[in-house]
Amino acid sequence: MEKILEVKNLHVTFTTYGGTVKAVRGVNFDLFKGETLAIVGESGCGKSVTSNAIMRLIPTPPGEITQGEIIFNGEDVTSFSEKKMRTIRGVDISMIFQDPMTALNPTLTIGNQLMEGLRQHHKVTKETARRKALEMMDLVGIPNPKERLNQYPHQFSGGMRQRIVIAIALICEPELLIADEPTTALDVTIQAQILELFDKIQRETNVSIILITHDLGVVAKVADRIAVMYAGKLIETGTKRELFYNPQHPYTKGLLRSVPRLNMKGEALSPIDGTPPDLFAPPKGCPFAARCDFAMEVCERVYPDDSLKSDTHRVNCWLQDKRAEHLLVINYRNE
Numbered sequence: 283m284e285k286i287l288e289v290k291n292l293h294v295t296f297t298t299y300g301g302t303v304k305a306v307r308g309v310n311f312d313l314f315k316g317e318t319l320a321i322v323g324e325s326g327c328g329k330s331v332t333s334n335a336i337m338r339l340i341p342t343p344p345g346e347i348t349q350g351e352i353i354f355n356g357e358d359v360t361s362f363s364e365k366k367m368r369t370i371r372g373v374d375i376s377m378i379f380q381d382p383m384t385a386l387n388p389t390l391t392i393g394n395q396l397m398e399g400l401r402q403h404h405k406v407t408k409e410t411a412r413r414k415a416l417e418m419m420d421l422v423g424i425p426n427p428k429e430r431l432n433q434y435p436h437q438f439s440g441g442m443r444q445r446i447v448i449a450i451a452l453i454c455e456p457e458l459l460i461a462d463e464p465t466t467a468l469d470v471t472i473q474a475q476i477l478e479l480f481d482k483i484q485r486e487t488n489v490s491i492i493l494i495t496h497d498l499g500v501v502a503k504v505a506d507r508i509a510v511m512y513a514g515k516l517i518e519t520g521t522k523r524e525l526f527y528n529p530q531h532p533y534t535k536g537l538l539r540s541v542p543r544l545n546m547k548g549e550a551l552s553p554i555d556g557t558p559p560d561l562f563a564p565p566k567g568c569p570f571a572a573r574c575d576f577a578m579e580v581c582e583r584v585y586p587d588d589s590l591k592s593d594t595h596r597v598n599c600w601l602q603d604k605r606a607e608h609l610l611v612i613n614y615r616n617e
Protein backbone atom coordinates (compact mmCIF):
# COMPACT_ATOMS: atom_id res chain seq x y z
CA MET A 283 0.00 0.00 0.00
CA GLU A 284 1.14 3.50 -0.82
CA LYS A 285 2.07 5.66 2.16
CA ILE A 286 0.86 9.24 1.83
CA LEU A 287 1.71 10.58 5.29
CA GLU A 288 4.43 9.82 7.80
CA VAL A 289 4.49 11.61 11.14
CA LYS A 290 7.84 11.11 12.84
CA ASN A 291 8.69 12.04 16.42
CA LEU A 292 6.37 15.06 16.42
CA HIS A 293 6.63 17.44 19.38
CA VAL A 294 4.39 20.50 19.82
CA THR A 295 4.52 22.95 22.73
CA PHE A 296 2.54 26.02 23.77
CA THR A 297 4.24 28.71 25.80
CA THR A 298 2.01 30.43 28.33
CA TYR A 299 2.56 32.72 31.32
CA GLY A 300 2.24 29.65 33.51
CA GLY A 301 4.98 27.73 31.68
CA THR A 302 5.30 25.50 28.62
CA VAL A 303 2.59 22.98 27.85
CA LYS A 304 4.02 19.88 26.16
CA ALA A 305 0.89 19.07 24.17
CA VAL A 306 2.34 16.50 21.73
CA ARG A 307 5.36 14.51 22.87
CA GLY A 308 6.95 12.30 20.24
CA VAL A 309 4.09 11.06 18.08
CA ASN A 310 4.77 8.54 15.28
CA PHE A 311 2.31 7.15 12.76
CA ASP A 312 1.82 6.42 9.05
CA LEU A 313 -1.21 6.82 6.84
CA PHE A 314 -1.84 4.83 3.68
CA LYS A 315 -3.80 5.73 0.59
CA GLY A 316 -7.53 5.21 0.92
CA GLU A 317 -7.55 4.26 4.60
CA THR A 318 -9.20 5.83 7.63
CA LEU A 319 -7.06 6.21 10.73
CA ALA A 320 -8.94 7.24 13.87
CA ILE A 321 -6.99 9.10 16.55
CA VAL A 322 -8.84 8.51 19.78
CA GLY A 323 -8.46 9.98 23.24
CA GLU A 324 -9.91 12.20 25.95
CA SER A 325 -10.07 15.95 25.43
CA GLY A 326 -6.70 17.60 25.97
CA CYS A 327 -4.72 14.49 24.97
CA GLY A 328 -3.19 16.24 21.95
CA LYS A 329 -5.24 14.72 19.12
CA SER A 330 -6.49 18.05 17.73
CA VAL A 331 -3.04 19.59 18.16
CA THR A 332 -1.57 16.72 16.12
CA SER A 333 -4.03 17.27 13.27
CA ASN A 334 -3.57 21.04 13.38
CA ALA A 335 0.19 20.48 13.14
CA ILE A 336 -0.30 18.46 9.93
CA MET A 337 -2.27 21.40 8.50
CA ARG A 338 0.36 23.78 9.94
CA LEU A 339 -2.44 25.55 11.80
CA ILE A 340 -0.59 25.79 15.11
CA PRO A 341 -0.59 29.50 16.03
CA THR A 342 3.05 30.53 16.40
CA PRO A 343 3.54 31.92 19.02
CA PRO A 344 2.35 30.62 21.49
CA GLY A 345 2.50 27.24 19.73
CA GLU A 346 5.53 25.65 18.11
CA ILE A 347 6.47 22.41 16.40
CA THR A 348 9.71 21.93 18.30
CA GLN A 349 10.81 18.58 16.83
CA GLY A 350 9.89 16.01 14.25
CA GLU A 351 8.86 15.62 10.65
CA ILE A 352 5.52 15.46 8.86
CA ILE A 353 6.21 13.83 5.51
CA PHE A 354 3.32 14.31 3.09
CA ASN A 355 3.88 12.77 -0.34
CA GLY A 356 7.61 12.67 0.27
CA GLU A 357 8.05 16.28 1.45
CA ASP A 358 8.42 17.57 5.01
CA VAL A 359 5.50 19.91 5.64
CA THR A 360 7.19 21.38 8.75
CA SER A 361 9.76 23.06 6.50
CA PHE A 362 7.20 24.71 4.18
CA SER A 363 6.67 28.47 4.10
CA GLU A 364 3.21 29.82 4.91
CA LYS A 365 2.91 30.77 1.24
CA LYS A 366 3.53 27.19 0.14
CA MET A 367 1.16 25.87 2.82
CA ARG A 368 -1.61 28.04 1.41
CA THR A 369 -1.33 26.20 -1.90
CA ILE A 370 -1.73 22.86 -0.06
CA ARG A 371 -4.42 23.60 2.53
CA GLY A 372 -7.90 22.94 1.16
CA VAL A 373 -6.32 21.54 -2.02
CA ASP A 374 -4.14 18.53 -1.14
CA ILE A 375 -5.07 18.39 2.57
CA SER A 376 -8.52 19.47 3.71
CA MET A 377 -9.99 19.74 7.16
CA ILE A 378 -13.51 19.50 8.59
CA PHE A 379 -14.22 20.91 12.01
CA GLN A 380 -16.79 20.05 14.63
CA ASP A 381 -19.27 22.88 14.23
CA PRO A 382 -20.73 23.20 10.72
CA MET A 383 -22.26 26.58 11.61
CA THR A 384 -18.98 28.38 12.22
CA ALA A 385 -17.34 26.70 9.22
CA LEU A 386 -19.82 28.29 6.78
CA ASN A 387 -20.18 31.97 5.92
CA PRO A 388 -23.79 32.98 6.71
CA THR A 389 -23.72 35.82 4.14
CA LEU A 390 -22.80 33.73 1.08
CA THR A 391 -24.90 31.18 -0.78
CA ILE A 392 -23.60 27.66 -0.48
CA GLY A 393 -23.01 27.62 -4.23
CA ASN A 394 -20.62 30.54 -3.88
CA GLN A 395 -18.85 28.91 -0.96
CA LEU A 396 -18.41 25.69 -2.86
CA MET A 397 -17.11 27.42 -5.99
CA GLU A 398 -14.89 29.87 -4.12
CA GLY A 399 -12.39 27.23 -2.96
CA LEU A 400 -12.17 25.70 -6.40
CA ARG A 401 -11.75 29.00 -8.26
CA GLN A 402 -9.12 30.23 -5.78
CA HIS A 403 -6.86 27.27 -6.41
CA HIS A 404 -7.67 26.18 -9.95
CA LYS A 405 -8.19 28.28 -13.03
CA VAL A 406 -11.64 27.11 -14.01
CA THR A 407 -14.53 28.90 -15.65
CA LYS A 408 -17.59 29.80 -13.64
CA GLU A 409 -19.56 27.20 -15.54
CA THR A 410 -17.07 24.42 -14.74
CA ALA A 411 -17.04 25.47 -11.08
CA ARG A 412 -20.83 25.38 -10.99
CA ARG A 413 -20.92 21.92 -12.54
CA LYS A 414 -18.36 20.67 -10.02
CA ALA A 415 -20.34 22.23 -7.14
CA LEU A 416 -23.49 20.41 -8.25
CA GLU A 417 -21.52 17.17 -8.55
CA MET A 418 -20.21 17.56 -4.99
CA MET A 419 -23.67 18.32 -3.60
CA ASP A 420 -24.87 15.16 -5.24
CA LEU A 421 -21.94 13.14 -3.84
CA VAL A 422 -22.69 14.26 -0.26
CA GLY A 423 -26.40 13.59 -0.66
CA ILE A 424 -28.07 17.01 -0.86
CA PRO A 425 -31.40 16.65 -2.66
CA ASN A 426 -32.29 19.07 -5.51
CA PRO A 427 -28.80 20.56 -5.81
CA LYS A 428 -29.79 22.93 -8.64
CA GLU A 429 -32.38 24.70 -6.50
CA ARG A 430 -30.39 24.60 -3.29
CA LEU A 431 -27.18 26.01 -4.80
CA ASN A 432 -28.50 29.56 -4.36
CA GLN A 433 -29.65 29.15 -0.76
CA TYR A 434 -27.90 30.38 2.39
CA PRO A 435 -26.57 28.21 5.26
CA HIS A 436 -29.48 29.06 7.61
CA GLN A 437 -31.87 27.45 5.11
CA PHE A 438 -30.29 24.04 5.78
CA SER A 439 -30.58 21.69 8.76
CA GLY A 440 -27.51 20.91 10.92
CA GLY A 441 -26.93 17.60 9.17
CA MET A 442 -27.24 19.17 5.70
CA ARG A 443 -24.85 21.95 6.72
CA GLN A 444 -22.28 19.37 7.75
CA ARG A 445 -22.73 17.68 4.35
CA ILE A 446 -22.03 21.04 2.70
CA VAL A 447 -18.90 21.50 4.81
CA ILE A 448 -17.75 18.06 3.66
CA ALA A 449 -18.51 18.96 0.03
CA ILE A 450 -16.42 22.15 0.35
CA ALA A 451 -13.56 20.14 1.85
CA LEU A 452 -13.66 17.67 -1.05
CA ILE A 453 -14.23 19.95 -4.03
CA CYS A 454 -10.53 20.31 -4.84
CA GLU A 455 -10.13 16.51 -4.61
CA PRO A 456 -7.66 16.42 -1.68
CA GLU A 457 -5.58 13.31 -1.01
CA LEU A 458 -5.97 13.71 2.74
CA LEU A 459 -9.06 14.71 4.67
CA ILE A 460 -8.76 15.48 8.37
CA ALA A 461 -12.05 15.41 10.28
CA ASP A 462 -11.91 16.72 13.85
CA GLU A 463 -14.94 15.44 15.79
CA PRO A 464 -17.08 15.80 12.64
CA THR A 465 -20.26 14.40 14.19
CA THR A 466 -20.06 15.62 17.78
CA ALA A 467 -22.43 18.56 17.25
CA LEU A 468 -25.06 16.41 15.51
CA ASP A 469 -27.83 14.23 16.90
CA VAL A 470 -27.46 10.46 16.79
CA THR A 471 -29.48 9.70 13.63
CA ILE A 472 -27.70 12.43 11.66
CA GLN A 473 -24.36 11.21 13.06
CA ALA A 474 -24.99 7.77 11.59
CA GLN A 475 -25.82 9.29 8.20
CA ILE A 476 -22.66 11.41 8.16
CA LEU A 477 -20.55 8.36 9.07
CA GLU A 478 -22.13 6.42 6.21
CA LEU A 479 -21.29 9.35 3.99
CA PHE A 480 -17.59 9.09 4.96
CA ASP A 481 -17.69 5.47 3.93
CA LYS A 482 -19.26 6.29 0.58
CA ILE A 483 -16.83 9.15 -0.10
CA GLN A 484 -13.89 6.87 0.57
CA ARG A 485 -15.22 4.18 -1.76
CA GLU A 486 -15.81 6.73 -4.51
CA THR A 487 -12.74 8.98 -4.17
CA ASN A 488 -10.09 6.83 -2.40
CA VAL A 489 -9.20 9.82 -0.16
CA SER A 490 -7.22 9.03 3.02
CA ILE A 491 -8.96 10.15 6.21
CA ILE A 492 -7.68 11.03 9.67
CA LEU A 493 -10.62 11.02 12.02
CA ILE A 494 -10.15 12.72 15.37
CA THR A 495 -12.68 11.60 17.95
CA HIS A 496 -13.33 10.73 21.58
CA ASP A 497 -16.21 8.48 20.56
CA LEU A 498 -15.39 4.78 20.14
CA GLY A 499 -18.80 4.20 18.57
CA VAL A 500 -17.76 6.46 15.68
CA VAL A 501 -14.45 4.62 15.42
CA ALA A 502 -16.13 1.22 15.29
CA LYS A 503 -18.19 2.35 12.30
CA VAL A 504 -15.59 3.93 10.04
CA ALA A 505 -11.96 3.35 11.07
CA ASP A 506 -9.57 0.88 9.45
CA ARG A 507 -6.86 1.54 12.01
CA ILE A 508 -6.93 3.19 15.43
CA ALA A 509 -4.28 5.17 17.30
CA VAL A 510 -4.97 5.76 20.99
CA MET A 511 -3.53 8.96 22.36
CA TYR A 512 -2.89 9.79 26.00
CA ALA A 513 -1.10 12.80 27.51
CA GLY A 514 0.54 13.80 24.23
CA LYS A 515 1.67 10.30 23.23
CA LEU A 516 0.29 7.53 21.05
CA ILE A 517 0.19 4.65 23.50
CA GLU A 518 -1.33 1.96 21.27
CA THR A 519 -1.85 1.67 17.50
CA GLY A 520 -3.43 -1.20 15.59
CA THR A 521 -6.12 -2.32 13.18
CA LYS A 522 -9.69 -1.90 14.37
CA ARG A 523 -9.88 -5.64 14.98
CA GLU A 524 -6.65 -5.67 17.01
CA LEU A 525 -7.68 -2.79 19.22
CA PHE A 526 -11.28 -3.80 19.79
CA TYR A 527 -10.68 -7.55 20.28
CA ASN A 528 -7.15 -7.67 21.60
CA PRO A 529 -6.34 -4.37 23.36
CA GLN A 530 -3.01 -4.47 25.21
CA HIS A 531 -2.65 -1.15 27.00
CA PRO A 532 -4.54 -0.75 30.30
CA TYR A 533 -5.77 2.67 29.10
CA THR A 534 -7.17 1.24 25.84
CA LYS A 535 -8.86 -1.52 27.86
CA GLY A 536 -10.33 1.12 30.17
CA LEU A 537 -11.64 3.17 27.25
CA LEU A 538 -13.32 0.10 25.77
CA ARG A 539 -14.89 -0.80 29.12
CA SER A 540 -16.36 2.69 29.39
CA VAL A 541 -18.33 2.38 26.13
CA PRO A 542 -22.00 1.75 26.87
CA ARG A 543 -23.35 -1.42 25.25
CA LEU A 544 -26.94 -2.05 24.33
CA ASN A 545 -26.88 -5.55 25.80
CA MET A 546 -25.47 -4.35 29.12
CA LYS A 547 -28.52 -4.84 31.32
CA GLY A 548 -27.94 -3.27 34.71
CA GLU A 549 -24.14 -3.41 34.43
CA ALA A 550 -22.42 -0.25 35.55
CA LEU A 551 -20.21 1.68 33.13
CA SER A 552 -16.63 1.69 34.25
CA PRO A 553 -14.99 4.98 33.44
CA ILE A 554 -11.31 5.18 34.27
CA ASP A 555 -10.72 6.74 37.69
CA GLY A 556 -8.45 9.76 38.00
CA THR A 557 -7.34 12.45 35.55
CA PRO A 558 -4.55 12.72 32.96
CA PRO A 559 -1.24 14.23 34.10
CA ASP A 560 -0.38 17.92 33.99
CA LEU A 561 1.26 18.61 30.63
CA PHE A 562 3.19 21.56 32.05
CA ALA A 563 5.30 18.95 33.84
CA PRO A 564 4.55 15.57 32.28
CA PRO A 565 5.88 12.51 34.11
CA LYS A 566 9.16 11.01 32.90
CA GLY A 567 7.79 7.50 32.77
CA CYS A 568 4.43 6.15 31.66
CA PRO A 569 1.88 9.00 31.82
CA PHE A 570 -0.88 6.54 32.77
CA ALA A 571 0.98 5.23 35.85
CA ALA A 572 -1.02 7.29 38.37
CA ARG A 573 -4.28 5.73 37.09
CA CYS A 574 -3.02 2.26 36.25
CA ASP A 575 -3.93 -0.79 38.37
CA PHE A 576 -0.78 -2.58 37.15
CA ALA A 577 1.80 0.18 37.63
CA MET A 578 5.25 -1.02 38.68
CA GLU A 579 8.15 0.98 39.99
CA VAL A 580 9.82 1.03 36.55
CA CYS A 581 6.67 2.53 34.98
CA GLU A 582 7.11 5.75 36.91
CA ARG A 583 10.81 6.01 36.10
CA VAL A 584 11.13 5.06 32.42
CA TYR A 585 8.82 5.53 29.45
CA PRO A 586 8.10 2.09 27.91
CA ASP A 587 9.55 1.43 24.43
CA ASP A 588 7.46 0.30 21.47
CA SER A 589 6.42 -3.34 21.83
CA LEU A 590 5.23 -4.95 18.60
CA LYS A 591 2.37 -7.44 18.89
CA SER A 592 2.11 -7.76 15.08
CA ASP A 593 3.21 -5.84 11.98
CA THR A 594 0.31 -3.48 12.58
CA HIS A 595 -0.09 -3.56 16.37
CA ARG A 596 2.21 -1.43 18.52
CA VAL A 597 1.89 -0.67 22.23
CA ASN A 598 3.90 1.26 24.83
CA CYS A 599 3.47 -0.50 28.14
CA TRP A 600 5.95 -2.24 30.43
CA LEU A 601 3.54 -5.17 30.80
CA GLN A 602 4.31 -5.99 27.15
CA ASP A 603 8.08 -5.54 27.43
CA LYS A 604 10.08 -8.74 27.74
CA ARG A 605 12.71 -6.93 29.81
CA ALA A 606 10.15 -6.28 32.55
CA GLU A 607 9.06 -9.93 32.93
CA HIS A 608 11.19 -10.45 36.03
CA LEU A 609 9.70 -7.27 37.53
CA LEU A 610 6.22 -8.67 37.04
CA VAL A 611 7.23 -11.82 38.91
CA ILE A 612 8.54 -9.74 41.79
CA ASN A 613 5.32 -7.72 41.80
CA TYR A 614 3.13 -10.79 42.03
CA ARG A 615 5.29 -12.30 44.81
CA ASN A 616 4.86 -9.15 46.86
CA GLU A 617 1.10 -9.36 46.73
Ligand code: SF4
Pocket residue numbers: 531532533568569570571572574575576577578581586598599600601
Ligand atom coordinates in the same frame (compact mmCIF):
# COMPACT_ATOMS: atom_id res chain seq x y z
FE1 SF4 B 1 0.42 0.67 33.55
FE2 SF4 B 1 3.06 0.52 33.62
FE3 SF4 B 1 1.75 -0.16 31.41
FE4 SF4 B 1 1.91 2.36 32.14
S1 SF4 B 1 3.61 1.06 31.54
S2 SF4 B 1 0.12 1.33 31.44
S3 SF4 B 1 1.80 2.19 34.36
S4 SF4 B 1 1.67 -1.17 33.41
Ligand code: MG
Pocket residue numbers: 325326329330462
Ligand atom coordinates in the same frame (compact mmCIF):
# COMPACT_ATOMS: atom_id res chain seq x y z
MG1 MG C 1 -10.30 18.57 20.07
